[in-house]
Amino acid sequence: MDVFIDNKSGAPIYDQIYTQIKAQIINGSLQEDEALPSIRNLAKDLRISVITTKRAYDELEREGFIYTIASKGCFVAPKNTELLREELLKRIEEHMQEILKLAVACSLSKQELIEMLEVMSKQ
Numbered sequence: 606m607d608v609f610i611d612n613k614s615g616a617p618i619y620d621q622i623y624t625q626i627k628a629q630i631i632n633g634s635l636q637e638d639e640a641l642p643s644i645r646n647l648a649k650d651l652r653i654s655v656i657t658t659k660r661a662y663d664e665l666e667r668e669g670f671i672y673t674i675a676s677k678g679c680f681v682a683p684k685n686t687e688l689l690r691e692e693l694l695k696r697i698e699e700h701m702q703e704i705l706k707l708a709v710a711c712s713l714s715k716q717e718l719i720e721m722l723e724v725m726s727k728q
Contacts, residue, residue, distance in 0.1 A: 606635060606642060610651055618653055622661035630670050630681055631692060641671060641679040 608625045610618055629635045641662070642650065648658040662679055665671045672682045708718055 608647070608651065610653065618651075619657045619660040619664070622647075622651075622658065623664050626661070626665055627668075627670055627692075630684075631689060635681045637681055637683050639681045641681065643678055 606626070606629060608622055610621055614621065616624075626635070626641070635641075641647075644658045644662055645655055648655040651658070662671065662673075666673060666679070669685055669688055670682055671679050673679050704718070707713075713721075
């Protein structure tokens with residue numbers, strides 16, 4: 606598992622950890638039931654507080670991406686296809702918002718956007 610902290614990002618450290626682990630679960634880099642580094646080891650490797658790492662893990666568990674077994678550690682939860690679908694739909698909507706902003710900036714009509722999508726889907 607790869608997690609990198611960007612001190613210049615402006616995003617809270619726990620959120621950077623949460624986002625990166627979640628992305629690795631969604632894209633399949635982290636497999637179902639795979640053990641995650643312990644909270645203490647990850648904190649030590651990243652040179653951050655255990656509390657910060659615990660907060661990221663707690664958020665991942667709250668959202669159903671990981672589960673904890675007492676005295677064993679944290680593991681990647683079985684993929685909930687509906688949860689993953691919702692995550693992907695959310696990302697698509699974010700990209701579409703950006704597309705709409707760009708379309709307005711260059712005066713593209715809705716029909717022109719649809720035509721572009723149709724051409725791209727044929728490739």
